[in-house]
Amino acid sequence: MILILIIQDYLTQKENHIKLYRLIGIGFLSELCALPLALQLSNKGQGININRFIFLELSLAVPFFFGLVIILAIGLYHTKK
Secondary structure, three states, X not given: OHHHHHHHHHHHHHHHHHHHHHHHHHXXXXXXXXXXXXXXXXXXXXXXXXXXXXXXXXXXXXXXXXXXXXXXXXXXXXXXX
């Protein structure tokens, strides 16, 4: 009985690791999508304001992240159908 629980926990951990790596990949893609926009908006003519760039990068990455999650979820839903 304990061996079955250990195997199930291992399988659950394996699935959770795969989900975590996918979320990390989506986060990386959202940062790459937000990078050019944040860079353009933080440029004030005399140079880049690094504080504004970091703020914009972090705040713009959230909508890109959710958008990518929704797009990938719809794509997975249609491929499973």
